[in-house]
Amino acid sequence: MSGASADKILGHPIVVRVAGDRHAGFYRPRPGTGAAGGASPGIAVEAYRWGALTAGAAVRTASMLLLVPFMLSNLAIWLRPRSDDRFGLLGALCRLLAGSLTAALMLAIIGVTVNLVGWQCVPYAECRADRAYLSWLVALPMGPRLALLSLIPLLALRLFWSIGARSARTFEGFGPTSPEPEPSEMTESLTTPGFWDDERITAWLRQIHVGIGAGTVDVSLLAGVSPGRSLIGPLLLDAAAALVAFCAVLLCLPVPASSAQARRLLRPLWVTVAVVTCLSLGYAAATPATEPVVGQLPGYQGSTGGLVATQGVLLVAIAVVTFRRQKTNPTGNRPFLRGLGTPVVAAMSVSVAAAFTATLVFRVADHLDRGHIPDPVRPNPPSYGPLEPPVAYWWAAIAGLIALLLVAAAAAATLVLTRRRRRTLAERVVGQDYPNVPADAAARAHLVREIITRSQVTDELGPMLVVFFVVSALGLATVALDLLGIGPTQLATRLSGQHDQIGVVAAYTTDIGIWVISLLVVALLLLGYRAYRSHETRRLVAVLWDLGTFWPRTVHPFAPPCYAARAVPELTKRVAALAARGPVVISGHSHGSVLAAATILQLSPAALPSVALLTHGCPLRRIYARLYPAYLGDRTLCELGDRLDWRWRNLWRDTDPIGGPLFGRHRGAQPSCDNPAAGSVDVRLRDPRAITIDPADTVPPPVERHWPYHTQPQYQAAVRELADRAGRAGTTDPVAGPEPPT
Structure with missing residues (x-):
């Protein structure tokens, strides 16, 4: 895993x-202390560890959890x-x-500071008592109070800027040496020079999103101080709205x-x-004191409802464009979610952001x-004021509960529905690998069957995401109610006409939704606090990162x-x-195999003849090819x-829930390449090595699953074969490395 230590690798x-x-470096055993564990004779082993880039500083790892909505929005475009x-x-x-996610973040902070505290709470004695x-x-x-509280969302905007840009110094000196590519040149493949250089974009x-965030604060503040009392107020409000619109136009333009x-x-x-x-x-x-108006900050509820409506329209447009531009896989293997990964993940980013806000x-x-x-059914005492969040957040709460249940x-x-098929596959694998299972090993064989059955769950995640997207699409029906200011309890009361029964039930259902999404957040x-205190938890979080x-930030700069x-x-x-000194075997495990593939696609033609690739526990075909068919x-x-x-060579096991075969007809997949040599890439490892206990041991061999692979004889044989095939250049011993961690 990316947080594993170099000595473990x-x-x-x-x-x-x-x-x-x-932050990231290349490691070798200290000279004079022996070879790396399991290294073949004459092979110098070198490991690349990038763990500090994803599981480094505790504060950074914890703070990155707050950026999940931005991360998902950036990830969506790469799934097209x-x-x-x-x-x-x-x-x-x-x-x-x-x-719109940046604007939603600003509106939530404005809703807390300016709306709830400055506008609704402070004017009432019992609220501030x-x-x-x-x-x-x-x-x-009121005017100076709201202006002072508006500084908090502006400071939060600056904080998110800092978190998003926190590692610029870490990446200095590692960018491409080629000239800046044209945007149109960066749309083809991972072989494009400078593909991974995202700093210019x-x-x-980043500057545009700061304009959106600041403009959102300006519009909300000016709407709250009754700008209609003079000519300056409406002009400033129009200027702030024009600023947000101009930034939106810039987002639609190609990057310079x-x-x-x-x-x-x-x-x-x-x-x-x-x-x-x-x-x-x-x-x-400078606005003189005004009499506070009972209810929401003027214009705030309309802003939140309008933002939800905008996000709904954008999600529908993304789904339509993606559906029209998908193409059928010529090999017959259907892409994950039928190529609709972009709108699904985009809907996830909006949903997570709604839960946070x-x-x-x-x-x-x-x-x-x-x-x-x-709640409208159970209002607060008059001395407290309304203290009500906007209607959009009520709908977000009940929609979150429904989505979670569905x-x-x-x-x-x-x-349940796929267990029979997965169990049939597991029985076929166990029957093939262990044809004659003695009676005393029946329990062990059953355990192996269950492990193989569970390892196939990775291939069955599509229906859950489809349901999530359908629920998100149905949630767009609440957009009109948001704009009209009708909440769930008000709608239930109007439809039923029974204020004391249906309205209260709807109110308590909404309360449950509020608490459910609150508990999830x-x-x-x-988890972020635990990551701050525990190195092991940071390593777990690093797997998610x-x-x-993995992909450049070309959509949201605060990701x-x-x-x-x-x-x-x-x-x-x-x-x-x-490679200039001798043959190189790049060994990549799990996500390291993805980095290894991206590295080879960026290598110059002069270096390629001396390079070979060994992947193990590799998710390239099982996960990445399905999620990112374009790349x-x-x-x-x-x-x-x-x-x-x-x-x-690609080593894989049926018990591995992450890695799998890349080519051939394994598990009913059609060959993805016409080249006959592709059929020799995959090397299946039997796991466990045996069902019964070896006479020289006291326990049966362990089920290895996803880790380790490098301890197997097939691994060492593959290294020697690939090193020989890469050929010898110069007098330097071949190098097996770098082996990225899991």
């Missing part, structure tokens, strides 16, 4: 770093079925959706081809953002009204940084240097084999 207690730094639209219509829609941290605000007129998007062009466009944007924000804060601070607003409202959950039901149904925060932060932006160029340089589909896998002249 090498199987040697004393290792030294020979290249790289503390074709690679020719990252900067076209689909890319523009995904970037607009990402911009015994709260010294709030009571002093009552001395400020991220810097461009050079940094100089980007700076020419962004300097006026920076000046505009600073001027409009300063004038908005100044105008609010609704939890924040509801928990603060619950605290301010001293434990009462306000997805759980779909998961249970999937496991709190559990995520506890391995999957979610966790792409570690491959350093790892792939660094591996490419290292392998090219080693790691069958065509890419065949191209990878052709580049290496098929100096490639």
Whole structure:
């Protein structure tokens, strides 16, 4: 795993770093202390460990959990079925959706600070009673009070900027040496020079998202201080709205081809953002005292409802465009979710963001009204004021509960309905590997069958995600109710006409939804706290970041940084240097095999003849080719084999829930390459090695599953074969490395 130590990867207690730094580096056994564990004679073993890029500093790992919605929105564009639209219509829609997530974050913080605290709570004596941290605000007129509280979302925006850009220094010096590519050139494949260099795009998007966030704060503040009282207020409100609209237009435009062009466009944007924000804060601070209006901050409920409507329209448009642009796989293997991974993950990003924002607003409202959950059916006492979150958050709570129940039901149904098929496959594998099982080993054989049965669950996740997307699509029906300001309890009361019965039931159902999504978010925060305190938990979180932060940030700039932006160029340089001195066998386990494949696709033609590839526990075909058909589909896998002249071996087990075969007819899959050499790539390992207990031992051999592979005889045989095939160059011993960790 990416957080594994170098000594565990090498199987040697004393290792030294020979290249790289503390974030990511290359390690070998210290000279004079023996060879790496299981190394073949004459093979120098070197390991590449990138763990600190995804499971490094505790504070960084914990804070990255807050960026999950942004990470999902950035991930969505890479799941599309074709690679020719990252900067076209689909890319523009995904970037607009990402911009709406930034606006949603700002609206949630505004809802807590400006709406609940400044507008609804402070004017009421019983809400601010015994709260010294709030009571002093009552001395400020409404305008200065709201202006002061508006600084909090602006500071939060700056904080998210810092978290998103936290590793710029870590990646310095590892970018591509080629000139900046044109955006159109970056849409083809992983072989494009500079494919992993995302800093120019991220810097461009980061400035635009800051404009969206600041403009959202400005619009909300100006709407709250009654701008209609003078001519200046409406003009500033129009300017702030125009700023947000202009940033949305910039998101639809192609990224400038050079940094100089980007700076020419962004300097006026920076000046505009600073001027409009300063004038908005100044105008609010200078606004005389006004009589507070009972209810929401003026314009706030309409803003949240309008944002939900915008996100709904964008999700529908993304689904339509993706569906129309998918293409059938010529091998007959259907892409995951029929190529609709982009709208599914985009809907997940919106749902997770809604859970985060609704939890924040509801928990603060619950605290301010001293434990009462306000609702139109059960209003607060008049002395408290409404203290009500907007209607959009009520619908988010009940939709979250329904989605959770339906997805759980779909998961249970999937496991039950597919168990017979998975069990049949497991029985066939066990019968093939262990044809004559003695009676005393029957329990062991049954255990192996169950492990193989459970390992196939990875291939059955599609129905759950389809159900989730359908629920999200049906949730769009609430958009009209959001805009009308009708909540779940109000709708139930109007439809039934029974205020005391149906309305109360709907109110309590909504309360359950609020608590369910709140508990889920709190559990995520506890995981972040645990990651702060525990290195082992950080390693677990790092596995998620391995999957979610592999691709460049080309949609949302506040997403966790792409570690491959350093790892792939660094591996490419290292392998090219080693290949110039002798043959190199790149050994990649699990996600390391994906990095190894990306490295080979970036190697120069001069280095390729001395390079061979050994993958084990490899998810390239089982997961990545299905999720990312545009970049790691069958065509890419065949191209990878052709580049290496098929100096490639892939070790896999039926008990492995992650890795699997890449080519051939295993598990009913059709061959993905016409080249006959592709059929020799996959090497199946029997796991466990035996069912019965060896006479020289006291226990049966263990079931290895996903780790380890490098301890098997087939691994050492593959290394020797690939090293021989790569040929000998110069007098240097061949190098088996780097072996990326899991």
